[in-house]
Structures are given as C-alpha cells and as structure tokens.
Amino acid sequence: MDWDKLRIFHAVADAGSLTHAGDVLHLSQSAVSRQIRSLEDSLSVTLFHRHARGLILTEQGELLFDATKSMVKRLDAAAARIRDSEDEVFGELRVTTTTGFGTLWLAPRLPALYAKYPSLKIDLMLEERVLDLPMREADVAIRMKEPSQADLIRRRLMNIRMRLYATPEYLEQAGMPATMADFAQHRLICQNTGAAQVAAGASLVQQLMAFDIPSTLTVNNYFGVLQGVLSHLGIGVLPDYLTEDFPKLVRVLPDVESGEVPVFLAYPEELRQSKRVAAFRDFVTEEIFAYRKRQRVAAEGED
Known part of the structure; x- marks a missing residue:
C-alpha cells in the first residue's frame, strides 16, 4: 500500500475536507482528490461518503483511519526519540x-x-x-x-521495608500496642495477602494475621492503606519511605518490620x-x- 496515499488519506480523514487537507499538505484540491480516488480503486472500496457539508468516513474508511492514526502516533514517537540525540529534553x-x-x-x-x-x-x-x-x-x-x-539496563535505587504506622489520634483513642498479641485490641489495615504486592510485605501481613485480630481493612494498594491510616481507622502496614512526607505518622512496634525490598529502575538497552x-x-x-x-x-x- 502506497504510504504517500495513506498520508494524504489520513490528512483528509482528519480534516474532513479535501480543501483543508490540501492546505495542510500544500497540495491542490484536485491533486488530493486524485490520490484518494486512486487509493479507493486500489482497495476496491469507498472510503468517504461525499456531501455538500464535507466528507464522512465509511465503515471501511474508519478501519483505515484507525490504522493510520496508530502509524502516525508511532512515527511521531520515533521522531521524538531520534531528536533525543539533541541536548534538549522534551517529548x-x-x-x-x-x-x-x-x-x-x-x-x-x-x-x-x-x-x-x-x-x-x-x-x-x-x-x-x-x-x-x-x-x-x-x-x-x-x-x-x-x-x-x-536486554534491560537496571539500577538499584534503594531498599525499603514494610513497617507498622498509625496516627497519634488513633493511638490516643485505642492505645499503643506493646506486643504483637496486643493486636487483639486493634484494627489492622493492610493489603490483602492475595493482592499483587512484594513478597516481604505479604509475609509480614501473614505473620500479623496469625494473631486474633478482631477487625481488618484490606486494600489492594498502599495508597488505600495510607488513606485508611490517615482516617484514624487503625494500624497500617506501610512502606518506610512514607515517613518523610507524612512525619506525623507514629511507628508502632519498632522491632516489627518486613525483610528488605529492593527498588530497581530499568529501561531497554x-x-x-x-x-x-x-x-x-x-x-x-x-x-x-x-x-x-x-x-x-x-x-x-x-x-
């Protein structure tokens, strides 16, 4: 299939007009029209319904337009990556x-x-x-x-651990647990052990669940766990990197934490x-x- 004809088709479909597409492509209306007719002949289909108010894509035209949109997007992305050889960072x-x-x-x-x-x-x-x-x-x-x-370049950024945190307001109301057994008097907020998460976090949650905890709130990500903790609902299992941005959180049972979780940054070679x-x-x-x-x-x- 002739790419030049596809490029002209895409411009016409995007503009909805032969005249406007010609302006964008710097071609005459008649030249654009000839290319569209040639493309329709080569495909043995009608790509546009023509009427006084402009052009409307046929069902076959819609299919082809979806394909050309994807092609244009990929070409734009490729062009942006090529321009990455310049000093300016953009795209x-x-x-x-x-x-x-x-x-x-x-x-x-x-x-x-x-x-x-x-x-x-x-x-x-x-x-x-x-x-x-x-x-x-x-x-x-x-x-x-x-x-x-x-074929990936990878860099280890840091190690994190899952620890127990609560708000001062919750602890003032419910008390500070001194041992794991004291969780029988508290609500635990954590990710469900069946949810996608790091193995170290899941292992800590399983360890906590072994105690007789009367009430729990499970969420499928740590953002939800944090919101539950900030709402004073209970004691949450959260990553330790939160302490800088949420300094009012109080660490509960300082000796209890998960194993180290490595954080990696990676990108293709x-x-x-x-x-x-x-x-x-x-x-x-x-x-x-x-x-x-x-x-x-x-x-x-x-x-």
Missing part, C-alpha cells in the same frame, strides 16, 4: 511503577522534574502488572524487585542514549540520594 516518556510508589513517592516529586524540563510529557502508568519493557509497553520502570527480562530517559533516571537517583542522606542525618541525630 513523551512512559513511566510505569506500582500504584503505591507512584502516588506516594514519585508523583509528589515530579514538580521539580517539570521545573527543570518544562517540555517533558510524562505518561505515568500505575499498576501492579509488570509491563514488558523490551516490547515497549513502557520506556522506564521502577519495580520492587530486580527485573528478570533480558535501545534507550541507552535517550535524553529523556537519562533526565528521568538522574532525577530519580538524585532524589533518592538526597532522601537517604536526610534519613542518615535524622538517624544520627537520634543517637
């Missing part, structure tokens, strides 16, 4: 991470990234499903375990030279370095 960057980390840690820090690169367009995809980076379902991933896919990926990678790395430094200073101040 779309598709980032995937978990709902909890994306909403509670990453999103609140993005204003600083946009301030540095105002032409950047981030498509943040928050879900527990692991997207396929080599198949380009996303450009960059932040994951709570080391990626196993081949083919994006090694991408300016957008490099800008995002360096930004996240700097933010985590600064966070860890503040945590060390705070810990030294407590000694």
Whole structure:
C-alpha cells in the first residue's frame, strides 16, 4: 500500500475536507482528490461518503483511519526519540511503577522534574502488572524487585521495608500496642495477602494475621492503606519511605518490620542514549540520594 496515499488519506480523514487537507499538505484540491480516488480503486472500496457539508468516513474508511492514526502516533514517537540525540529534553516518556510508589513517592516529586524540563510529557502508568519493557509497553520502570527480562539496563535505587504506622489520634483513642498479641485490641489495615504486592510485605501481613485480630481493612494498594491510616481507622502496614512526607505518622512496634525490598529502575538497552530517559533516571537517583542522606542525618541525630 502506497504510504504517500495513506498520508494524504489520513490528512483528509482528519480534516474532513479535501480543501483543508490540501492546505495542510500544500497540495491542490484536485491533486488530493486524485490520490484518494486512486487509493479507493486500489482497495476496491469507498472510503468517504461525499456531501455538500464535507466528507464522512465509511465503515471501511474508519478501519483505515484507525490504522493510520496508530502509524502516525508511532512515527511521531520515533521522531521524538531520534531528536533525543539533541541536548534538549522534551517529548513523551512512559513511566510505569506500582500504584503505591507512584502516588506516594514519585508523583509528589515530579514538580521539580517539570521545573527543570518544562517540555517533558510524562505518561505515568500505575499498576501492579509488570509491563514488558523490551516490547515497549513502557520506556522506564521502577519495580520492587530486580527485573528478570533480558536486554534491560537496571539500577538499584534503594531498599525499603514494610513497617507498622498509625496516627497519634488513633493511638490516643485505642492505645499503643506493646506486643504483637496486643493486636487483639486493634484494627489492622493492610493489603490483602492475595493482592499483587512484594513478597516481604505479604509475609509480614501473614505473620500479623496469625494473631486474633478482631477487625481488618484490606486494600489492594498502599495508597488505600495510607488513606485508611490517615482516617484514624487503625494500624497500617506501610512502606518506610512514607515517613518523610507524612512525619506525623507514629511507628508502632519498632522491632516489627518486613525483610528488605529492593527498588530497581530499568529501561531497554535501545534507550541507552535517550535524553529523556537519562533526565528521568538522574532525577530519580538524585532524589533518592538526597532522601537517604536526610534519613542518615535524622538517624544520627537520634543517637
């Protein structure tokens, strides 16, 4: 199929007019019309219904327009990646991470990234499903375990642990538990052990559930768990990186925590030279370095 004819068809379908498409393409109306007729002849279909108010796509035309829209989008994305060889950072960057980390840690820090690169367009995809980076379902991933896919560049960002937190208001009303057995007097807020989550967090929840806990609230992501805790509903199992942004949370049973959970940033080998990926990678790395430094200073101040 002739790409030039498809390009002209796409412009006509997008504009709904031969004249307007000709203006965009810098072609005469008659030249545009000839190309559309030639395409229709080659496909043996009618692509447009013609009437005095303009052009309307036929069912076959709609199918072809869907295809050309996808082609144009991919070409635009390819052109943006090619332009990444320049110094300017701009264009779309598709980032995937978990709902909890994306909403509670990453999103609140993005204003600083946009301030540095105002032409950047981030498509943040928050879900527990692991997207396929080599198949380009996303450009960059932040994951709570080391990626196993081949042809990925990966960087370990930090380690986190799941711990127990509550609000001062809840603890004033319900009391501070001194042992795990005291959970019999409290409500536990956590992810359901059947929900997609890190194994260390699920293991801690299973350990807690072994006690006679009369009331629970289970949510399928840590953002929901946090909202339950902030609403003074009970004691929540939450990642320790929350303590900086929510300093009023009180840690409960300081000796109880999950094993370490590694956090990795990964992207395909083919994006090694991408300016957008490099800008995002360096930004996240700097933010985590600064966070860890503040945590060390705070810990030294407590000694």
